[in-house]
Amino acid sequence: MRIAYLHGGSIPSLWANNVHVMRMCDAFAAAGHDIALYALPGTHPTADDPYAYYGVRHRFPIRFVPVPDYTPAGYRQRAERVADLLVRDGVPDLIYGRDPYSLAAAADLAPFVYEVHQIREDLSPPETEHRLLAAPRLARLVVITRALARDLDAHYADLAPLPILVAPDCADPPQPAAERVELPGRAGVPRVGYVGHLYDGRGIDLILDLAARLPGLDFHLVGGTPEDRDRWEQPCGLPHVYFHGHRPPAELPGYYPRFDVVLAPYAEQVYLTGRLGETGRWASPMKVFEYMSYGRAMIASDLPVLREVLTDRVNCLLRPAGDPRAWAKAIVELISDVRLRRDLGDEARRQVLDRYTWRRRVDEVLVGLGLDVPDVVGSPGAT
The missing domain is CATH 3.40.50.2000 (Glycogen Phosphorylase B;)
Known part of the structure; x- marks a missing residue:
């Protein structure tokens, strides 16, 4: 046709x-x-x-x-x-x-x-x-x-x-990376990843709060315009937080497998660039499906619209968007429980390949x- x-x-x-x-x-x-x-x-x-x-x-x-x-x-x-x-x-x-x-x-x-x-x-x-x-x-x-x-x-x-x-x-089925991505950070330290834009409502403030609470982990943020990256990176001051900036979509397969835990910390109100529109009520974030495709253990905001796809302790962990203590506990649980990480990631990948x-x-x-x-x-x- x-x-x-x-x-x-x-x-x-x-x-x-x-x-x-x-x-x-x-x-x-x-x-x-x-x-x-x-x-x-x-x-x-x-x-x-x-x-x-x-x-x-x-x-x-x-x-x-x-x-x-x-x-x-x-x-x-x-x-x-x-x-x-x-x-x-x-x-x-x-x-x-x-x-x-x-x-x-x-x-x-x-x-x-x-x-x-x-x-x-x-x-x-x-x-x-x-x-x-x-x-x-x-x-x-x-x-x-x-x-x-x-x-x-x-x-x-x-x-x-x-x-x-x-x-x-x-998401597409997992694609092989064109080349191995070498991430900065400490050898042997678990990595917490976020991939996506750095707009208001994407939970970047929550991620930085979590990094301050969990200095034993390395945090990597992939994405964002130069202006948005500067807005968050310059005042951050945490040595174990790494801002990678925007990467071409074709390069992202090299990043997902390097993360032990991934975050989708969407707020109830999610804005487009320049706050030109608010779409949190209707969002279906592509990055959630890409996380799932690569079998990553994900923590996501417990929002009604995300529950259309995500189920707590089935394909992710869901936590209230405004409760950093609950998110920190969830990260610690996933880092310490290899089997839980594997089970959540495997089920997420299966669902993407079957449905999404x-x-x-x-x-x-x-x-x-x-x-x-x-x-x-x-x-x-x-x-």
Whole structure:
């Protein structure tokens, strides 16, 4: 099937939403579909090859469509250009995307799937998303959590029932590292790891609190823009805390296996870069699934949305986000109990391979659309 993926972000860049898009396009290609990505030109200062940067296996075509200016009017102008390109390139069998402006401009060309990770209140005009969800050729609305599905149904009650499918974020099966990552720190000292951005709500303050309580362990934080890294690293002052900064997604397989325990200390309110949006109520963090894929023993915040995937003492330990003493005790328990670490990690890996791979996800989001897509027996997640 010919699929066009419409994205309003830059490829490559530092931002996690673009990792999600590239993983989905890679999985569409792995499933045998003819996928083309329409995205903004990259903003990463040094990454010349987006396929190598993201570590994807397929070199699907990427059509770079710039925006004349970063305003709603500019994005709408770009959306018309994307729609024109779809016609010029040959209208696909299915349009898929996370860019409401481009999807709205192309909504009459072919059946389309809209994937959304938050309720969009930043669009102009404000009714953009409402009109998109009311479009006759909307085939499916894909969301990442049941919490978001419920809130969208309530928010757009006049359009109910929406054709919603819940498809959590995912991970690829463990990939071999291109080269061994040598971490700084003390020989023989257990390592506690965190991989992800350093935005507000990501629990970086909790991690530094834990490091102060547990000086016998080394703490490694992988990720973050230079500005965010400086914000946390400069006042830290703890010699056993190491900030590694942003690493290309393709390099992360070299880090996960080096950690004895990994942390997902999300607060109840999780903000996007620059506090441009708060998504904690609906989050399905990709890093959680990547931790699981590599069989790492994880401690995560005990939040309702994370309980959609995580179960205490089954695939992780769950602890209250605001209780550093409980987190410290959990770390000590995992470090001292090798069997518990192994059992949690093994079950987490099994669940990812059974339920939460990108390849499985693309089958789930396409099944039942009447577009010559084979049924996926037992696919979970539909509402």
